[in-house]
Amino acid sequence: MRIALIGEALIDFTGQGGLTFEGHPGGSPYNTAVACARLGQPPYYLTQLSTDLFGDHLLRYLVQNGVDTRFVLRSAAPSTVAFVEHTPETNRYAFYARGSADGGYAPRPLPRLPAGTEFLHFGSISLLQEPSASSISSLVAAHAGRTVMVFDPNVRPTLIPDLGAFRARCAGWIAQTDLLKLSEEDARLLAPDASLSEAAQRWLGAGVKAVVITRGASGAELHRLGRAVLQAPAPRVNVVDTVGAGDTFSAGLSVGLIDGGVTRAGDLLNASDACWQSVLDFAAAAAALNCTRAGADPPRRAEVLRFLGRGP
Secondary structure: OEEEOOOOOOOEEOOOOOOOOOEEOHHHHHHHHHHHHHHOOOOEEEEEEEEEEEHHHHHHHHHOOOEOOOOOEEOOOEEEEEEEEEEEOOOOEEEEEEOOOOOOOOOOOOOOOOOOOEEEEEHHHHHHHOHHHHHHHHHHOOOOOOEEEEEOOOOOOOOOOOOOHHHHHHHHHHHOOOEEEEEEEEEEEHHHOOOHHHHHHHHHHOOOOOEEEOOOOOEEEEOOOOOOOOOOOOOOOOOOHHHOOHHHHHHHHHHHHHHHHOOHHHHHHHHOOHHHHHHHHHHHHHHHHOOOOOOOOOOOOOHHHHHOOOOO
């Protein structure tokens, strides 16, 4: 196990028209954990799941996909649920998480990841609740220097009562981050006074080694200090649902970096453009294939390699 992820697990109810919804396992770090496993790097996953029927389903799905659940706690608190409505412009979300099992994540003592863990992903709505936010922050601090820290803020403005305070707290998490992956929308919310390039340079100046900004159908771009911006086009596919695309992209980054032998924070800056281009293309292909089916349903490694023409 070379990747670990920490954060929320929930049930996404995806709109089918009107008030009809279909349930899928979800949550940004949860989706990324499943995607890592399917892409060939089964990870550790750290969270707290409810003992209710949704929590049982979430745990079974992790096990079925080969995710290591030794660090998963259980609680009688309810599962988080989210409703997703598709619009022509974007996805609308409604989260019901107050008093949830994952928001109550507070392990004592804090777990220590096994030797050989090279990437630790954190972020998303688990950082908007207590005690989970403080627990995750403490775990990240405890593993600083031991793993490549990957932060995906996955900003949900409707859940943030004070965006200014959230930006300030994000600055603290970014200061502990080696690889910052965020969407164009996230970047504009966190740095509304800057262009994407200016925002990336600001975060690189704070110590981040690499900033990857996803831009939907416009692809993704990589920023590093002193290097030209690398672009990765978005593959053209028949889009059914974009839920989980960004999470699958995050998984593709870590798996692709491991494939390229980039497993230390310093390697993120020193890796060649060719290596990074291969990583970005792999992540973009995985995300695109996820969009060809309903809900967060990441592709298998062989499927991505065939899509890229790298395998049978």
